[in-house]
Amino acid sequence: MTILKQGLKKAADSVSQDEEMEDLLERSLEYMKAGYPIHFTGPSGVGKTSLAIALAKRRKKPVMLIHGNHEMGNKDLIGDFTGYTSKKLVDNYVRSVYKREENVTQNWRDGRLLEAVKHGYTLVYDEFTRSRAETNNIFLSILEEGILPLYETKQTEPFVRVHPEFAVIFTSNPEEYAGVYKTQDALLDRLVTIFIGHRNVEREASIINEKVPALAEEDANAIAELTATLRQQCKGSNGPSIRSGLMIAKLAARQDIAIDGEDERFKQLCLDVLTDPMSRCIEADEPLQAARQLIEDTCMNMKKEEQRSDEDEQ
Template identity: 25%
Template sequence: MKSLREEVEEIKARYGIVGRDRELAMILSAIRANRHVLLEGPVGVGKTLLARSVSEYMSRDFIRVDGDERLDENKLIGHWDPPSVLKHGYVESAFVEGPLTAAARKGGILFINELNRLPDSAQNALLPAMDEGIIGVPHLGQIRAKDGFLVIATQNPEESIGVTRLSEALKDRFVLVKLDYQSQEEEEEIVRLKSGVKREEIVKIAVSIARETRRDPAIKRGASVRAAIDMAVLAESSEMDWHEIAMMVLPKRIELREDAVGSEEEVIRRIVDRVLSKEEVFQQARGIQAPR
């Protein structure tokens, strides 16, 4: 039998995951213990990748839904097809199962991306399924989940725009795995792997710019490694300078504070200048920079 460490290394190799040893071990252990898992962290830290990779590694059906205020209780559990009901009555073939019911019947994993964007009715519908493996459907009765049914969900930090606070009852059904941004070295490796860019100076600058947005006092929400990947690809395949590249990639991926000094473009330009002015980085960057 493989050790937990060996399984983590196999998952990383199979699915191209950089780092995250601790988090992978926690998710694996939780699923083996039949615990529902809540992955909490900012956008772009790999929550979905980890959940899908572990589920596939464990040969579990993986049914994904995205949190949305329109995903109410009926859409989550399922609904009756009106024409079929009129013709045949409330027979099982007239019931159109939702993702929660499908995962329960298969003994699979229901993956809910951004759980804290679900309306209260959908959150409440999860409770009996997670507690007792039971889903109640009017006119059909109770559906019992097969062994293996679990919920893995993600949530962004509660201060993020558009999210609601989870009820204490729902939070109490999960074990929590927190994820944060990774180290500079790991993010550089991710950019190399996902972008295919080989030039070290490009990778280093792209990652440094993205990371600097998370530290800048004018920015409430910084960019993830996805932004660094896009900047690296653009730098490799075009003759644009870093200011132009950053202005293409960053505006929709950062959020300025209300008291920020300067416009969005001015803040981004300051960040790029700050990264390029660091002597070690600037010496590497000179060969690919157009005049500023």
Template identity: 35%
Template sequence: PVVWLNGDEAVDTAALVGSHAGGERYEENDQFVSGVSKKTEIVRERWVDNPLSVAVREGATLVYNEFSRSDPAAHNVLLSVFEEGVLERPGKHGDDRTIDVHPEFRAILTSNDVEYAGVHEQQDALLDRFIGVHVDYYDDETEREIVAAHVDLSEDEIATVVDTTRALRDDLEIVVGTRAAITAAKGLTVFDGHAETDEDGEFDDETLANVFTDVLAPKMVGEKDGDIDDLRSRITETI
């Protein structure tokens, strides 16, 4: 079984472990003896487990997507899970405060590089308990297959888009991922009949430069006014 959790700025310890959510009320009305009424009312808070509690108790695999988008303070609760095999649940009392981690429990956490916007640098104490696997960009053939699954372009046109993406990835300081190739390919499909092509049927350099500039320009938001023009020039030179 797999338990999924998306990292976000709003994720805190309660979002991982669980919290009290409302209450439960029980009322008993005992009239066993004629003329005597006995009422008993029990009110208690209702606790709701969240993904981490469910995963460690049931022995599931926790997939924590983009975990570095969450506040590092929320992850302190993970230290005892990975080190001592015990989950402490703030807000709980007595024997219910802790859960012994199931021996089949596993955790997979994904993250972008710290250079990405919205990514928090995590504490070393937590990272020391991980085994890191660096996932690089897809190879050329795989990127072509991914782009082809999203757009209706010929193999040669898709090859042009992917080759341009990979060239820009090497030449520019900004991140030029596979998603940029997909977006650029979708942008190129708006040309009716792909009219903006050269004599070989391939997209001309100006069209490619314009589309890729539009795709990558949002990454320059907040920079100097002239940086977009500089980006366009560098894209044109690369193409």
């Protein structure tokens, strides 16, 4: 549990608190106080999970984290029997009388959802659309009737009433992402869905500068411009995220690589980090080759922009 708390704290602290994010968190907290679940959706790498955990911590209640996956079922959410406990009593106090009693009981373990519902935790259901719709149907009863049905559990009670302090925050990627299931409208209608997009170039540059203080401000700006320019070549809202920019910044600072579009080490670093996300988001007959060419061209253009800027200052 200590490791989990440390992980949640680290994720919450990773949310860069600018005015826009602060306003979003405050609005979302008010919606939750009114009894409405929050759903953060958007492309990978924009910080939805960190944002959800930061919001959950503001409720000042214990936080339970669940990650969606296609194999998840009711037993994972509600709980299951984990084995048997056997108790045996042998009474031979009177030598002529021998008495033996044996009692066997099943051991039950609460699932994370059941534990959160019973004790009023804040549940963060990360990437919930990676679970099947039939698995997520259980949330309809929780959000509408205020009960958690104990399906197929052989419990004496057919359901558990939802604790009044219980709240849930969902996160998801758009439906065009691989491994994502379509969500039932009945569930989405009960959520306040907020789209989280990529930050603008200036904000991404300030995040890179904040996370990698060893990097000069103009270098952080150059990396943010690079990833943003490449993102414009992608379909939809896919493409390199702030994570890619941070990777480049941290590795360049660690290896003392110049943030220079003509520097061969820098170009190779960009190719290593950016080729995969670019090849997955562009439409081309040979996406891998096209991605590499786009990255090399963008690096060269980055150097030309630096030269124009120097000339303008002179």
